[in-house]
Amino acid sequence: MRAIGLMSGTSMDGIDVAMLTTDGETLVERGPFLSVPYEPAFRDKLKKGLADAQAITERSQRPASLAALERELTLRHAEAVKVFLEAHGLGPGDIDVIGFHGQTVMHRPDQALTVQIGDGALLARETGIDVVYDMRANDMIHGGQGAPLVPAYHAALAASLEAAAWPVCFVNIGGISNLTYIDAEGRILAFDSGPGNALIDQWVEVNAGVPFDQGGVIASEGSMLVPLAERYLDHPFFTADQRRSLDRNDFRPPALDEAGLHDGARTLAYVTAAAIQRSAGHLPHPPQTYIVGGGGRLNRTIMADLADIAARHGATVLKAEEAGFDGDAMEAEAWAYLAVRSLKRLPLTFPGTTGVSRPVSGGLLCRAP
Ligand SMILES: Nc1ncnc2c1ncn2[C@@H]1O[C@H](COP(=O)(O)OP(=O)(O)OP(=O)(O)O)[C@@H](O)[C@H]1O
Numbered sequence: 001m002r003a004i005g006l007m008s009g010t011s012m013d014g015i016d017v018a019m020l021t022t023d024g025e026t027l028v029e030r031g032p033f034l035s036v037p038y039e040p041a042f043r044d045k046l047k048k049g050l051a052d053a054q055a056i057t058e059r060s061q062r063p064a065s066l067a068a069l070e071r072e073l074t075l076r077h078a079e080a081v082k083v084f085l086e087a088h089g090l091g092p093g094d095i096d097v098i099g100f101h102g103q104t105v106m107h108r109p110d111q112a113l114t115v116q117i118g119d120g121a122l123l124a125r126e127t128g129i130d131v132v133y134d135m136r137a138n139d140m141i142h143g144g145q146g147a148p149l150v151p152a153y154h155a156a157l158a159a160s161l162e163a164a165a166w167p168v169c170f171v172n173i174g175g176i177s178n179l180t181y182i183d184a185e186g187r188i189l190a191f192d193s194g195p196g197n198a199l200i201d202q203w204v205e206v207n208a209g210v211p212f213d214q215g216g217v218i219a220s221e222g223s224m225l226v227p228l229a230e231r232y233l234d235h236p237f238f239t240a241d242q243r244r245s246l247d248r249n250d251f252r253p254p255a256l257d258e259a260g261l262h263d264g265a266r267t268l269a270y271v272t273a274a275a276i277q278r279s280a281g282h283l284p285h286p287p288q289t290y291i292v293g294g295g296g297r298l299n300r301t302i303m304a305d306l307a308d309i310a311a312r313h314g315a316t317v318l319k320a321e322e323a324g325f326d327g328d329a330m331e332a333e334a335w336a337y338l339a340v341r342s343l344k345r346l347p348l349t350f351p352g353t354t355g356v357s358r359p360v361s362g363g364l365l366c367r368a369p
């Protein structure tokens with residue numbers, strides 16, 4: 001099948017659109033990719049939406065401005081699909097299904113509550129393409145944490161890795177970071193690994209008025225504040241047996257008087273890298289190859305710290321591109337892949353990825369009218 005995946009991640013930086021041809025199992029042919037950034041005013045609306053979502057106690061509720069935001073977000077996704085199709089000379093009839101993530105506005109795995117706003121029926125009507133959406137809910141119904149879902153796709157990609165030293169660990173450094181461990185026998189374990197870029201983004205926005213630390217340059221001019229780093233790394237998440245997924249709000253940026261711009265950015269970059277290592281401590285063996293996707297791979301300070309830490313176990317850190325993948329497109333590709341798996345009722349999640357009680361499929365299907 002030919003599928004489009006749509007991801008609006010926790011960084012709230014825009015909509016990623018990717019296309020795959022896949023059987024939802026071992027066949028994966030990657031197609032083109034498009035990123036459509038949100039302008040600052042819409043990011044502000046999303047941030048307000050996250051605050052409004054705190055009032056949700058049942059996942060269908062849309063308090064305050066959330067219903068209007070859901071509609072606008074969905075129409076923006078429809079527009080992104082139209083632009084993508086036009087750019088590649090394609091029409092709705094060329095695409096079998098869209099995998100639509102939506103925007104996570106709250107995620108409380110301990111309460112089995114996760115909400116991704118995004119109206120699948122509206123997207124199907126607007127694009128004329130079948131849509132699979134709400135892919136996290138069924139996992140939670142079966143005792144899973146509702147995240148991460150990308151590991152099934154990482155496993156498919158791993159099948160094409162030839163020269164890698166195993167175990168391999170895919171790391172996605174988005175707003176939050178998550179990792180997927182795959183050993184030479186194909187055994188998979190996955191979980192969120194800690195804060196990704198979200199803390200850094202919030203820190204540099206407040207202190208320097210920029211949305212992110214491009215290239216990790218701000219961090220590279222600062223010094224590590226060890227007590228501050230330790231405070232983050234002492235978070236109970238890193239020692240918890242059960243908790244394997246995170247909400248964006250589980251970690252908060254430092255208070256303004258705790259650090260200057262550069263030292264704060266330096267320390268948070270280290271925290272991002274060290275959190276990956278700390279979480280990797282739950283794995284049966286130290287990974288030998290890290291394959292890093294997500295915007296954080298472009299922060300050279302995070303990557304240098306991660307390389308230093310990995311080298312202690314003789315491991316190598318590669319950007320996704322160095323392993324033959326696309327580190328920007330990977331999550332959107334995963335949503336295309338998962339949509340096809342959903343149509344075929346294949347499992348999206350496994351006990352080793354979300355803690356679900358047994359492998360389960362998921363997602364709701366809205367047929368195009
Ligand atoms: N050139 C760059 N230099 C440094 N950091 C960058 C660069 N480009 C992007 N980033 C960081 O990556 C973030 C976006 O990453 P990405 O798109 O992978 O996250 P996401 O998909 O929204 O998050 P998640 O995976 O948690 O859902 C930005 O907010 C920024 O912090």
Ligand SMILES: CC(=O)N[C@H]1[C@@H]2OC[C@@H](O2)[C@@H](O)[C@@H]1O[C@H](C)C(=O)O
Pocket residue numbers: 009010104107114146147148149150151174175176177178192245246331
């Ligand atoms: C609830 C939610 O949206 N979680 C995201 C978030 O961003 C990264 C990490 O936390 C991961 O668990 C997940 O996204 C990826 C794409 C996933 O489900 O695999």
